[in-house]
Amino acid sequence: MIEPFLLAVRALGKSVPGPRELFRALDLDVRAGELVAIIGESGVGKSTLLNILAGLDDADTGSVAIDGIVLGELDETARTRVRRERIGFVFQAFHILPYLTLRQNVALPLALISPDQAAASARAEAMLDAVGLGGRGDGYARDLSGGELQRVAIARALVHRPALILADEPTGNLDPETAARVLALFADAVRGNGAAGVMVTHSDASAAIADRVLTLGRDGLVERRGV
Numbered sequence: 514m515i516e517p518f519l520l521a522v523r524a525l526g527k528s529v530p531g532p533r534e535l536f537r538a539l540d541l542d543v544r545a546g547e548l549v550a551i552i553g554e555s556g557v558g559k560s561t562l563l564n565i566l567a568g569l570d571d572a573d574t575g576s577v578a579i580d581g582i583v584l585g586e587l588d589e590t591a592r593t594r595v596r597r598e599r600i601g602f603v604f605q606a607f608h609i610l611p612y613l614t615l616r617q618n619v620a621l622p623l624a625l626i627s628p629d630q631a632a633a634s635a636r637a638e639a640m641l642d643a644v645g646l647g648g649r650g651d652g653y654a655r656d657l658s659g660g661e662l663q664r665v666a667i668a669r670a671l672v673h674r675p676a677l678i679l680a681d682e683p684t685g686n687l688d689p690e691t692a693a694r695v696l697a698l699f700a701d702a703v704r705g706n707g708a709a710g711v712m713v714t715h716s717d718a719s720a721a722i723a724d725r726v727l728t729l730g731r732d733g734l735v736e737r738r739g740v
């Protein structure tokens with residue numbers, strides 16, 4: 514059977530020590546080129562869900578399939594490979610490594626999966642250009658503003674053309690104008706690359722750019738209407 518969705522999540526359940534159930538029977542389908550925003554109160558489990566989608570955390574029940582590959586059926590080595598090759602992650606705190614140049618930071622996901630380091634470096638330069646930081650590749654994180662750092666983080670998440678792009682509060686620390694620019698870039702990247710995008714956010718402005726807005730609660734994700 515051909516899976517029509519790039520990301521297909523079925524009957525996902527997760528509890529944390531307490532014990533406290535975060536969610537159960539959670540389903541989510543995201544098509545190629547579609548950007549979904551997930552909102553919900555603090556502590557409902559949004560970041561936990563994103564980490565499960567990325568294969569960084571395990572669900573208690575249910576399954577996550579990326580491009581038809583079920584993460585739970587893979588051993589750790591295979592799961593790491595899927596994560597490296599098919600997933601781009603924009604973390605809230607950027608995670609730009611301070612001792613690497615910006616070009617090396619952006620090239621890193623590609624350098625991990627490709628032996629052609631020169632090509633990785635050239636592609637990183639093109640990505641920096643695409644996020645408005647052309648010519649800054651030799652610089653370091655300490656030279657950048659918060660908005661610039663977030664743009665580097667987006668360039669790095671996209672450099673290896675991942676099928677699934679995940680973002681945890683991608684505009685969390687940015688002023689409204691910079692946030693709008695970063696969001697537009699992110700949405701273009703998802704749609705332009707035919708990727709599936711899932712973004713966790715508290716911001717209405719961020720949610721507004723998504724194709725669908727889903728609220729996370731105990732019973733899973735519920736579509737918000739009339740945005």
Ligand SMILES: Nc1ncnc2c1ncn2[C@@H]1O[C@H](COP(=O)(O)OP(=O)(O)OP(=O)(O)O)[C@@H](O)[C@H]1O
Pocket residue numbers: 529530535553554555556557558559560561562
């Ligand atoms: N490993 C763990 N052990 C114990 N509790 C955990 C663990 N991981 C997450 N939690 C708890 O699960 C809940 C969900 O956390 P999570 O960070 O996913 O929420 P969130 O919706 O992203 O919140 P916020 O919007 O505040 O970032 C929190 O109450 C958190 O303390």
